[in-house]
Amino acid sequence: MKQSQGCVRLRTSGSTQLAEPIHSSCTGDGFHGLRVSVPPRTAAATRRLALATSNLAFVGSLSNMVILAAALTVIVAVAVQAQPDDASARGLAAAPGRSPSGTSSARKLARMAATSAAENVTYIRIAAETWQPYFLIGQDANGETVYSGIMWDLLQMLATKMNLRFEIYRPPDGMWGVELPNGSWNGMLGMIQRQEVDMALGPFAVSYQRTKVADFPASIFVLPHRLYLPRPRGSPDLSDFVRLFHPLVWLMVLLSVCVVSLAVWAASRMEAQSQHTLAVPLPAFKVLLQVWASLMQESCEWRGVGVGRALMGMWFLVTLVLMNTYSGLLVASLSFPKVAIPIASVEELVAQDKLPWRLEQGGIILHTFETADVKMYKTLLQGSKGFFPDCFAAREDIARGRFAGLCDVLAGDMMVAKTFSSTGRCDFYSPRQNIVTHTYTLVLQKNSPLKENVNFWLQELQERGWVDQLVNQRVNNGTICKLSPGQEVGQVPPSPLAIMQMWGVFAILAVGLGVGSFVFLLEKMANLLH
Structure with missing residues (x-):
């Protein structure tokens, strides 16, 4: 066994020689600089x-x-x-009245679908038509198509949340959708049925027949339909002064004057014939004038004693209460004039023939009246004198009394608020009677893959109050017009009484002057004859 530089040693294992460090400090150059002679097989294995x-x-x-x-x-x-591209949440306007079909439209859809896939957004086609205050189509100063309304703002929110890109198409016939005799549908529901669009904005009222051709996500509005009429106005005339009391009350007042005058005259004669008094009996005509003067709150001197004085004292108390009551009613009638409401319900509307009524064209009202087995609905449909596009467009005709309109309360309140904001007048009146109530929302194709997401975000926007906020932004005035006709006068700044409100007073004055002049002429003629 040989040691090399005190850092490693060679160990023999069978026919192989291995190099291993002697202790842990043998690192770095001391180990890597070691040169060991090994057999060829070991070198090949190492390589x-x-x-x-x-x-x-x-x-x-x-x-x-x-x-x-x-x-x-x-x-x-x-x-x-x-941070999606703004274009993904921006609607692309199609030409008004065009249907999403044809070669150019198909190429356009293909290009936009490819762009949408590349940008990770969803492209859809949407049908929409003008309906105040839900959706409006207009043009700006440059002639570009612009959209507005409650449903447009709601669509913008959905597009942002769902990462949508869309294009707006208008129905060629401008209709919402009614089922035809052959089973097909016209309007926007027809476009949904033919799969020309993925969504119709509307909003649409939910009905059983419509669910056969379209899917309805979560509801957006629950709106009743009501009757909207021209607001009745007070028409002051001479009868306003006498109608404050019932005719029977006026008759009792006149009889009281006669009875009291007769009783006082009889009492004065009895007192004059008495031995214990020096009273002089009054003429019957003078007694009548004094009783009438006390009724008119005129002061008079009464020299009678005993029974006559007691009778006149009681008559003074009666006239005090009677005339103060009349004065209070007169002031109230001038400040808050009573307005007669000619039509206070749907039953009164169909029972009269002076004011015609019309229905919204192509709306749910027409469909409901045609299909529902309700006598009142059939009467309203058969007695209708035509159709109008929407309540806001027909507001001037309704205000002028050309016809009454059946509108949903949101569109009707929008009509009232806009008119009051521009003119300062309450031109409409609606009896608080719901004719029919519907649930409104947008519509999708049957089995649409968008339904789940649309349901989720519509419910989220409802629960967070965004839908109510969109409504309040547009219907934010005209609360005073919800009062009964005549009551809104006390809620606005007071105005001077006009001649039309006071001409009855001058008429009474003219009659009095005429009667006085006639009596004066009779007296003059009598003096000339004598």
Whole structure:
């Protein structure tokens, strides 16, 4: 056994000589600088071991590079998804009235689908049509198509949450959708049935017939339909002054004047005939004038004693209560005029023939009235004098009394609020009677893969109050117009009484002057004759 430099020693194992360190301090150059003579077989084995070690090192480096590349890819994908391109949440406007078909449209869809796949977004086609206040289509100063409304804002939220890119298409006939005799549908529901679009914005009322051709996600609105009429106005006239009391009350007042006058005159004559008094009996006409003067709250001197004085005292108390009550009612009628409501319910609407009514064109009301087995619905449908596009578009015709409209409460309140904001007047009145109530939401194709996500985000937006906030942003005025006709006058700044409100007073004055002049002429003629 030979030792080399005191750092390693050679150990014989069979026919092989191995080199091993003597102690732990033998490292570095002291070990690697060692030169050992080994047999050829040992050298070949050593080379194979070195080659295998080199291959393992290369494979380990390659694996690390693959893992690093995968990690970088995941990081980039998360960053892109966290900040999507604005174009993915921006609707692309299609030409109005065009259907998403044809060679150019197919090429366009293919290009956009490829772009959407590359950007990790979903491209869908959406049908929509103008309906205040839900969805509006207009143009800006540059002639570009612009959209607005409650459903447009809601669609923008869904597009951001679901990473959607969409294109808007308008139905060629401008209809929401009604089932035709051959089983097909027109309007936007027809586009859904023919799979020309993936979604129709609407909103659409949910009905059994519509569920056969489309899927309805979570509800957005629950809205009743009501009657909207021109607001009745107070028309002051002479009868306002006499209608404060019932005719029977006025009759009792006149009879009281006659009875009291007769009783006082009789009492004065009895007192004059008495031996214990020096009273002079009053003429009957003078007694009547004094009783009437006390009724008109005029002061008068009464010299009678005994029974006559007691009767006049009681009459003064009666006239005090009576005339103060009349004065209070007169002030109240001028401040808060009573307005007669000619139509207070749907039953009164169909029972009269002065004011016609119309229905919304192509809406759920028409479909419900045609299919429901309700007598009132059939009467409203048969008595309808035509259709109108929507309540807001027909607001001037309704306000002028050309016809009454059946609208959902959100569209009706929007009509009232916008009119009050622009004119400061309450031009509409709606009886608080719900004709029919529907649930509204958007529609999807049958078995649409979007339904689960749309359901989730619609419920989230509802629970967080975003839908209510969108509604309040557009229907934020006109609360005063919800009061009964006539009551809103006391809620606005007071205005001076006009001649139309006071002409009855001047009419009474004119009648009094005429009667006085006639009596004066009679007296003059009597004096000339004598």
